Amino acid sequence: MNSTATDRFDTSRFEASRNRLASLAYRLLGSAADAEDAVQDAFLHWQAADRQLIKVPEAWLTKVVTNLCLDRLRSAQTRRERTVGAWLPEPLLNGDPMLGPADTFEQRESVSLAVLTLMERLSPLERAVYLLREAFSYSHAEIAEILDITESASQQHLHRARRRITAARRRDGGEADQASARRIVEEFLAAASSGRTERLVALLTDDATAISDGAGLTERLSRYDTPQRIAAVARAGFKPTPAKRRFAGGTPAIHYALVNGSPAILVVVGDQVVGTVAFDITDGKIATVRSIAAPTRLTRLTDAWRRHEPDTPLISLW
DSSP, X not given: OOHHHHHHHHHHHHHHHHHHHHHHHHHHHSOHHHHHHHHHHHHHHHHHSOGGXXXXXXXXXXXXXXXXXXXXXHSHHHHHHTOTTSOOOOOOBTTOGGGOOOSSHHHHHTTSHHHHHHGGGXXXXXXXXXXXXXXXXXXXXXXXHHHTOOHHHHHHXXXXXXXXXXXXHHHHTSOOOHHHHHHHXXXXXXXXXXXXXXHHHHHEEEEEEEEEOGGGTSSSOEEEOSHHHHHHHHHHHTSOOXXXXXXXXXXXXXXXXEETTEEEEEEEETTEEEEEEXXXXXXXXXXXXXXXXXXXXXXXXXXXXXXXXOOOOSBSOO
């Protein structure tokens, strides 16, 4: 095999792993854009390596991508940008290959906005061990090799990470029935757009939380921690005004969708997603509302939406 054919063959081997590597990087970083950069950096490492010495390409590439992501998580710039209370994950439309694998509850949960946000409170190593074990089913021996730690350390990191994730799982109530979740979201939207504050409060748990990135216009997130305050903010936010339409760039339609496995509404102008509101639902009520409208966090979601065949909008002209 000549060098050109070898390069083509080796490139195809990398491309066969690209989606898996991207889904690992997204889970570690919570950002599709950063995940794509990490995978591209891994490809450069792959091209520069003596590939004849690489016995198991999948394992080698997993190690490279994981450590590239850990370097990003540990960087001073990332720590400043992602201080707790100032960062939300980049939302992805269900069906995006970055959300795979999604065969088990643990795999689906690991890309939920709730868990991606919670993992900001874990150390980078805890985060990596948890994801490699729960989402990708690596053994502790394999994880130890990937992260250059002992098997005992891997087990300890997993125990600590699981303890925090399990606590969050109990609060969020696990996976909601999709038909019931859609009905609750539709009721929330109808109550908010009509100004029915009492109905909004009734749809929220007593300890409900709402978080907004303020469309990227502020450095910190806005957070609301009582049903009454959340209802007031939702009522004000969903009241259409000419100023809001100008800010959005037109008259939006509002669609129901699944984002990172969670029920959500998308605010769409033309073929551009200008905002998404995702909901965590437990015991038939809304426990968490996450509003994301910063344009830099919606690029990949918009690209996916343009390839998506949407349902009839919940509101055609907002």
